[in-house]
Amino acid sequence: MTLPRIVATDLDGTLLTTAGTVSPRTSQALRTARAAGAEIVFVTARPPRGVLRVVGEDDGSGIAICSNGAIVYDLTTDEITASHPMDxxxxxxxxxxxxxxxxxxxxxxxxxxxxxxxxxxxxxxxxxxxxxxxxxxxxxxxxxxxxxxxxxxxxxxxxxxxxxxxxxxxxxxxxxxxxxxxxxxxxAGVTKALTLDVLCRERGIGPDEVVAFGDMPNDVAVLLYAGAGYAMANAHPMVTAATEHRTLSNDEDGVAVVLERLFGP
The missing domain is CATH 3.30.1240.10 (Hypothetical Protein, Haloacid Dehalogenase-like Hydrolase; Chain: A; domain 2)
Structure with a gap:
């Protein structure tokens, strides 16, 4: 794939360790990706209140796609900028x-x-x-x-x-x-992938410029949408069955391993 312009990552079981934190290595990898021009987008089942408290000051700027795609949340301003509720x-x-x-x-x-x-x-x-x-x-x-x-x-x-x-x-x-x-x-139709696609189109970014990471069934759509979708080593069987790419587990800095390879020297 081309050098990613979007890094779309799930939080629990993916970016976060089992302890619910961002490891120093992963935090550095996110900064490296940002310095190379990539935008980090958190794509999570968590509601907005559950995002900002688990990403550190260095990692907590930008956009989060929350509640499995139903909400777009600006972490910098603490504003919900888009919502797709059920009738x-x-x-x-x-x-x-x-x-x-x-x-x-x-x-x-x-x-x-x-x-x-x-x-x-x-x-x-x-x-x-x-x-x-x-x-x-x-x-x-x-x-x-x-x-x-x-x-x-x-x-x-x-x-x-x-x-x-x-x-x-x-x-x-x-x-x-x-x-x-x-x-x-x-x-109906609301998924992490649908909302990420809207965000990408607004930026003139194609799926082939997206790298994504996830571990559970709610991540499958976004992993298939991305030019490269990575299942974590700890992923649910439904995820590994649907995706081609693999990385290490969340406790082994699996996201960082890929980002270092993509954006490192």
Whole structure:
């Protein structure tokens, strides 16, 4: 491929170590890529609030594609510059399909800034407790449905994905990113790849000028979009089956290894 103008990288399980940090080697590799003229774009399932706190001062400028493509977030200004929420009526139909296929499933909604959680949705992220709001129904609010979250303690995410994808069909995008028993559902057509493509077109950049990194099924679309999409050594089998390129694991600085080769002396 040509020298990349965009480095699109997932965070958890990819750029970040298991401890949830950016290693010194990876931080230096990002700076080297930027110095060579590449733009770093974080492409993540995380909401905006979960991005800035895990990238250091040197790494935390620029654009993040959050919530699996549903949000574009400017890290420098702390602004959401674009959003692609689900239509409430469609989300309600998806919820009906979830109830049929996964009785007892717990629902929550990521709004972009907060989480609306029903009683059956018992997952809580310690660092996000201040952002959770308990609701009788996620559909009682007029806040945007950036991402519908479905949790089951009785099934794995892989099991849920198989049955829910079939039940939902083309109503919405169904995926998962590593949390056991949790599905993430976005508006139809909304993926990391779709939003990255819009960003690239705005800059006059083609897919062949993009290098991407990921480890989970929600990364597959963006890895296939990029001129070179790298699956981490710790990637989900669905990712390795879909991609040609490989790198080392997140704890072995797999992203840095590739960036050093591409942008190093």
């Amino acid at each position: 409430p009526e469609t989300a309600a139909k998806v919820a009906e399909a979830l109830a049929r296929t996964l009785p007892g499933v717990g629902l929550a909604v990521e709004t972009g800034r907060n989480v609306l959680a029903e009683a059956a949705y018992t997952r809580r992220v310690a660092r996000d407790l201040a952002f959770y709001h308990e609701v009788d129904s996620v559909f009682d609010s007029d806040q945007p449905i950036v991402k519908l979250l479905a949790m089951s303690s009785e099934h794995t995410a892989d099991e849920m994905y198989t049955v829910v994808s079939e039940a939902v069909g083309d109503l919405a995008e169904v995926t998962f990113s590593g949390v056991e028993g949790l599905l993430e559902i976005s508006a």
